[in-house]
Structure formats: C-alpha cells, structure tokens
Amino acid sequence: MSEQVWPRRLTVAPYVLLAALVVVTVAIKRDQPRSLAVDLVLCALVGLWKLGMFTLRPAWRTRHRPMAVFIAGFVLLLAVLVVRDPWFGFLTPAGYFYTFILLQWPGELIGIGAVAVIAGWAQSYDIPKTTVLGLLGCAAVIGVNVAGMCLAAWVGQRSEQLSQQRQEAVDALTETNRRLEAILAENAGLHEQLLTQAREAGITDERQRMAREIHDTIAQGLTGIVTQLQAAEHAADWRRHVTAAVGLARESLTEARRSVHALRPQALQSATLSEAIADVVRRWSALHGIDGQLTTTGTPRVVTPETESTLLRATQEALANVAKYAQAGRVGVTLSYLEREVALDVRDDGVGFDPSHRTTSAGGGFGLVAMRQRVEALNGTLEIESEPGSGTAISARVPTPGAPA
Incomplete structure (x- = not known):
C-alpha cells in the first residue's frame, strides 16, 4: 500500500484546536498554577504524541499496528484531560477523525466507542454524579453518544463494503468485456482466414475442374483434328480424313458449348x-x-x-x-x-x-x-x-x- 497523503488542513486543524483549548485553559486557571501546570504538561504530551506518531511519520499512516498504538495513546491522554477539564471534550472530533480513517474494522468500532464515552462524559459534566438519578443521566448521555457514533461507523463500513463490491463487479465486467472483445477480434480474424482459404480452395478446385474439362474435351478434339489434317496431306483418300476432322471439330464445339453452359445457374x-x-x-x-x-x-x-x-x-x-x-x-x-x-x-x-x-x-x-x-x-x-x-x-x-x- 502506498504512503497515504493527507490534506494539510486536516493535519494542522487538531494542533490549532489544541492550541485554542490551551488558551482557554490558561484563561480559566490562571489563579490555579499547579493545576494549570499539569494541564499544560498533558497538552504538551498530546501535541508531542501527535507530532511523533503521526505528523512526522507519514509512512506509518497505512500501517495498522502503529496507528492503533497512536490512537490508544491519544484517547488515553484525551480522557485524562476531559476528566480534569470538561472543555477538552472539544478535542474529541480529532479522535473521531483519526479513528474513522486509520483503524480497520472491527477495531474502528472499539476506538469510536472509546471516543464517544469521553465525549459523553464531557457533555454531562454539569450533571451531579452523587445521586442515582445523576448517574443515570450521565449514563444516558454517554449511551446516546456511543450508540449514535457506533451506528454511524457501522453504516459507513457497510457503505464502503457495498461500494467495494460494486467496484469489484464493475472491474470484473470490464475484464470480461475486454476478454470478449479479444475473443471476438480473434474469431473475426479466423473467420476471415477461413473465408480466404475457402475462396482460394474454390478457385483452385474450379480451375482444376476446368483444366480437366478442357483436356478431356476440347484439347483432345483439337489433337484429333490436327492428326486427321496431317494424315490428309499424304493420303490419296484425303476427303475421308477431312470429313473426320470436320466431325471432330463439330464434336469439340458441342463439348465447348456444354462446358460453357455448365457454368450457368441450373x-x-x-x-x-x-x-x-x-x-x-x-x-x-x-x-x-x-x-x-x-x-x-x-x-x-x-x-x-x-x-x-x-x-x-x-x-x-x-x-x-x-x-x-x-x-x-x-x-x-x-x-x-x-x-x-x-x-x-x-x-x-x-x-x-x-x-x-x-x-x-x-x-x-x-x-x-x-x-x-x-x-x-x-x-x-x-x-x-x-x-x-x-x-x-x-x-x-x-x-x-x-x-x-
């Protein structure tokens, strides 16, 4: 598989989003230096992880095991950030993006589910989790996220399978048509050769038949006429030889006419x-x-x-x-x-x-x-x-x- 080429905006966008969240975090926690320091370290780890495992490793993007490790690390760091500060849930679209594109089915479904859990947790941050009702509400939000995204992943996978099957069918039909055209062209060439051979054989047979016909009738008759005329030159009863020659000439003429008529339609x-x-x-x-x-x-x-x-x-x-x-x-x-x-x-x-x-x-x-x-x-x-x-x-x-x- 060739190295996958990504649009630059899809590579840069997660960094821009992370930087924006860093600015938000600094603005919110400027009076909490220790907590802010931990968040900044985690954000730096996310950035470095993306840089080392994805941005600077384009050849790895088509290798499933390195990408599984990359997404697992990214989701783990994202989960820690969201648990600490729910606004980091805005970074979950990057997780969906990486998971949809880089993981194979059914591993893609596991990654989507994990990112959906983090997104649901971020969305339910203001739901009290100290009561049963609150826990049920939080679970409902997470469940809606997981079910919706997993369903979307299944639909996308199904559509991709159908598209691949259609493409394979089109490729198979194209190959069949190509082979059929080649066979038809070959058959046409063979048919032309057979016609040519048949015509040549017919011409040869007809020539041989005409040669036999001329030899057996006209040529023999002319030979007899010449023989009789030569005999008449030295014979006393030359009239008999001339009469025989005339008879042979008439017979040869009759045979010639018969041969000509034999060429006409029946x-x-x-x-x-x-x-x-x-x-x-x-x-x-x-x-x-x-x-x-x-x-x-x-x-x-x-x-x-x-x-x-x-x-x-x-x-x-x-x-x-x-x-x-x-x-x-x-x-x-x-x-x-x-x-x-x-x-x-x-x-x-x-x-x-x-x-x-x-x-x-x-x-x-x-x-x-x-x-x-x-x-x-x-x-x-x-x-x-x-x-x-x-x-x-x-x-x-x-x-x-x-x-x-």
Missing part, C-alpha cells in the same frame, strides 16, 4: 430468364408463405448468359433479404425488357430500412455488395430505395448492346 439450363425467375418466385413464396408475383413487360428476347445469370442471382438475393428482414406480406417482382436494357425490380411492403446503414433490416451486408458488384461488372446500375415503415424497392438495370435501335 435454373437457366432448360428455361428462359422469365421462366427461371417465375420458378424462383413461386418456390420462394411457397417456402415462406409470402405472396409473391412476377410481372414481365416488354418483348422477351435473348440476352447474354452473364446478364441472365446476374438478374437471376439478383432476384434470389433480394427475395432472401425480404424473407430475413423485411417482415413483408407481399412482394412484387417485375422483369422489364426495355429498348436498350433489361430491368429487374423487386418491391416489398415490409418495414423498410435506412439505406445509409448497410447492416440494418435490409440485410445490406455482403449480399447487396455482391449484387451491386455483379450488376456493375456488366456496366449496369443497382438502386435501392427505402425508408423505415415504407417498404423497400431494389432496381437492377443491365444494358443489352445487341438490342434493336
């Missing part, structure tokens, strides 16, 4: 974009019990596989966000074939959200970011309109360069 492999979106809306509506309708406007036409895949994925993401966050009762999906672009609009009557906060009820986390990246990769635009209580509208527009002018 829903688009055997259906048009409108049919695929209609099927997604129908299945989503049946799954979540929310009324969902698709409306197709304009004249449907063939668009690039990338455009079809992007708009289908946008529909799936928008509907997933509605199911998770919107609390909607109805959803309308509109697929519009415009003059130079294809537009997809998804509107719901849900709770809405603030678009500036990407983690709110629209679920604008990675889903909306990925949707925007897909659309913008095709030079398209993605717009989000929403406000709390007014539903949400998501509009994706993708240009179609091959559209008629």
